[in-house]
Amino acid sequence: MKTINPLLLSILISLLSSISWATSAHIHENFLQCLSHQVPNSNSFSKVIYTPHNSSYASILQSFIRNLRFTTPVTPKPLVIITPLQEAHIQAAIYCAKEHGMNFRVRSGGHDYEGLSYVSYEVPFVIVDLVYFQSITIDVENSTAWVQAGATIGQLYYRIAEKSKTLGFSAGVCPTVGVGGHFSGGGYGMMSRKYGIAADNIIDARLIDVNGRIHDRKSMGEDLFWAIRGGGGASFGVILAWHIKLVPVPKIVTVFTVNRTLEQNATKLVHRWQYVADKVDDNLLLRLFLRRVNSSTEDGRRTIQASFVSLFLGGVDTLVQLMQESFPELGLVREDCIEMSWIDSILYFADLSGEPLDVLLNRNTSVADYYFKGKSDYATEPISEEGLNRIWKELIAAPIETFEFLFSPFGGRISEISATETPFPHRSGTLYNLHYALVWEEKGSSEFNRHITWIRRFYSFMAPFVSMSPRSAYLNYRDLDLGVNNKGNTSYGQASIWGLKYFGVNFERLAHVKTMVDPGNFFKNEQSIPIL
The missing domain is CATH 3.40.462.20 (Vanillyl-alcohol Oxidase; Chain A, domain 3)
Incomplete structure (x- = not known):
C-alpha cells in the first residue's frame, strides 16, 4: 500500500485551508454587501454588525454563553454576529443568509443546553442576538403583557411586580433565561401545577417567517401558532414577541x-x-x-x-x-x-434572597x-x-x-x-x-x-x-445524545429518533407545519423539526 508523502500532505492541507478561508472571506464580503443593500440606513445598521475583525466580536459572542463546553478553540464560530435594533435588521439578515448559503442562529438568553442558539456545526453561520429586543408592556387592566423575545424571565417578573402585587406569570426559576426560547420550548416553573406551563398562557405572538414577512396569530394561522408554543420557535422563524396571559397571585x-x-x-x-x-x-x-x-x-x-x-x-x-x-x-x-410576596419568592428560588429586586434586571448573573x-x-x-x-x-x-x-x-x-x-x-x-x-x-x-x-x-x-x-x-x-439530524435536509425517520422523545404524538404534526411554512428548511439545526 502506497503512503502519502508528508510534504505533499502538508501542502494539500494548507491548500484546502486556504480555499476554505478564501471561500469564507468571499461569503463574508458578499453577505455584508447584501445587508447594506437591504437596509436603507446602513450606517446605523453597521454599528450592530460584528465580524472577527471587530475588537468587540469576542466579547459580544461570549457575553451570554452559559456553558464553558462551548468556549473552546475548536467550537465553531459565527462569520457574523448581528445585534438588531429593529425588525428590518432581522428581515435583512434572513434574506442575506438565504442568498449566500449561511446557516442561521437566533440567541435570546443563551441558555440552550447544547449551545444551539449560538453554535452551528454546519458553517458558515450568522448569529442574530436579540439582546436589544427587551421591551415589556404590562396591561394590568386586562391581565396581559407583550414581551419581546430578547427579554429574560427575570426582567418580565420584575416588570409585572412593578405594576401589580397580585399578578404573576407561570414560567421558570432562572431569571437570566430568555423568553424567546423558554416559552417556545414549554416553560415549566413553580406555579405550573396551578396555571400550566408558559406555553399554555400564550395568547398571541409576532414572528418573522422565512420570507421576511411579519405575522401575528391571525396571519400566521392556528397551525403555526400551535407549533411555536412548545415545539421550539427556532424551527419555524424568528420569534419577535409573545402576548401572554398573566395569572393572579395572592399578596402572600x-x-x-x-x-x-x-x-x-x-x-x-x-x-x-x-x-x-x-x-x-x-x-x-x-x-x-x-x-x-x-x-x-x-x-x-x-x-x-x-x-x-x-x-x-x-x-x-x-x-x-x-x-x-x-x-x-x-x-x-x-x-x-x-x-x-410572590416576587420575593422569585429571588428565593433563584438563590438571590436578600438581593434588591432589580437584580432580576441583570442578564449576566449566570454567565458561566x-x-x-x-x-x-x-x-x-x-x-x-x-x-x-x-x-x-x-x-x-x-x-x-x-x-x-x-x-x-x-x-x-x-x-x-x-x-x-x-x-x-x-x-x-x-x-x-x-x-x-x-x-x-x-x-x-x-x-x-x-x-x-x-x-x-x-x-x-x-x-x-x-x-x-x-x-x-x-x-x-435539550440533549444531543438523544440523536441529531443529518446535515442538510435530514429525513423524518432520522429526526424521529430524537423528535418522538420530545414531542411524542405531536412530532408528525410539527413536521407538517414545518413543511408548510419553511419548505426549503432554512431554519435548521441539529435538532430542528424536519420537512416531510
Whole structure:
C-alpha cells in the first residue's frame, strides 16, 4: 500500500485551508454587501454588525454563553454576529443568509443546553442576538403583557411586580433565561401545577417567517401558532414577541426548604413524595432536589440529601395544615416556612434572597465559569424503595463531584390539558420530570470525557425507572445524545429518533407545519423539526 508523502500532505492541507478561508472571506464580503443593500440606513445598521475583525466580536459572542463546553478553540464560530435594533435588521439578515448559503442562529438568553442558539456545526453561520429586543408592556387592566423575545424571565417578573402585587406569570426559576426560547420550548416553573406551563398562557405572538414577512396569530394561522408554543420557535422563524396571559397571585405566598438525609429517613420520604406531589392541592408545588453530601453521623462517609423545596400560593397556616393532611411524613412545622410576596419568592428560588429586586434586571448573573451537561426523563410510575436504594448506591459511588438530581411534579393544571393542545405532550399520566445536571470546573479533554461518560452511563442506568416507548425528554433540557439530524435536509425517520422523545404524538404534526411554512428548511439545526 502506497503512503502519502508528508510534504505533499502538508501542502494539500494548507491548500484546502486556504480555499476554505478564501471561500469564507468571499461569503463574508458578499453577505455584508447584501445587508447594506437591504437596509436603507446602513450606517446605523453597521454599528450592530460584528465580524472577527471587530475588537468587540469576542466579547459580544461570549457575553451570554452559559456553558464553558462551548468556549473552546475548536467550537465553531459565527462569520457574523448581528445585534438588531429593529425588525428590518432581522428581515435583512434572513434574506442575506438565504442568498449566500449561511446557516442561521437566533440567541435570546443563551441558555440552550447544547449551545444551539449560538453554535452551528454546519458553517458558515450568522448569529442574530436579540439582546436589544427587551421591551415589556404590562396591561394590568386586562391581565396581559407583550414581551419581546430578547427579554429574560427575570426582567418580565420584575416588570409585572412593578405594576401589580397580585399578578404573576407561570414560567421558570432562572431569571437570566430568555423568553424567546423558554416559552417556545414549554416553560415549566413553580406555579405550573396551578396555571400550566408558559406555553399554555400564550395568547398571541409576532414572528418573522422565512420570507421576511411579519405575522401575528391571525396571519400566521392556528397551525403555526400551535407549533411555536412548545415545539421550539427556532424551527419555524424568528420569534419577535409573545402576548401572554398573566395569572393572579395572592399578596402572600409561603416557601420552604426541608432537608433530609438517608439517615433521616429520606428514602421513605422520597418514595412517599411520588404518591403525593402530583395529587396534592394545585396551589402547592413541591419540588425535590437530590445531592450527595458528607454524612453528619459518620466521618468521611457520603450520603444522599433530599431537599423538599416548595411554593404555596397562600399563607403558612393553611400550608401547614395541608401538609399535615397530605404529607405528614415530612414533619413540616411552621418554623420551616417563610411568608413573602410572590416576587420575593422569585429571588428565593433563584438563590438571590436578600438581593434588591432589580437584580432580576441583570442578564449576566449566570454567565458561566463552569462546564455543564444536562439530561432529562419523565416518570409515569413511582420508583420502588428498592429502586431508590439502587439509585443512591450509584450516586454515592459516582467518581465525579458536583451533580444534582431534580424531580419536578406534574398533575394539576398541566395534566388537565390535552397532550395535543400544544406540542408539549407530557400531560395526564406523567408523575414528574427528572433532570440530571452535571457541573465541573476542570479543563481539558480527559476531564470532559470523564464527566460525559459518567452522565451517559447513569442515564442508561436509569432506563428501567422511567418512561419508555418512547423514553420521553423535555425540549428545554435539550440533549444531543438523544440523536441529531443529518446535515442538510435530514429525513423524518432520522429526526424521529430524537423528535418522538420530545414531542411524542405531536412530532408528525410539527413536521407538517414545518413543511408548510419553511419548505426549503432554512431554519435548521441539529435538532430542528424536519420537512416531510
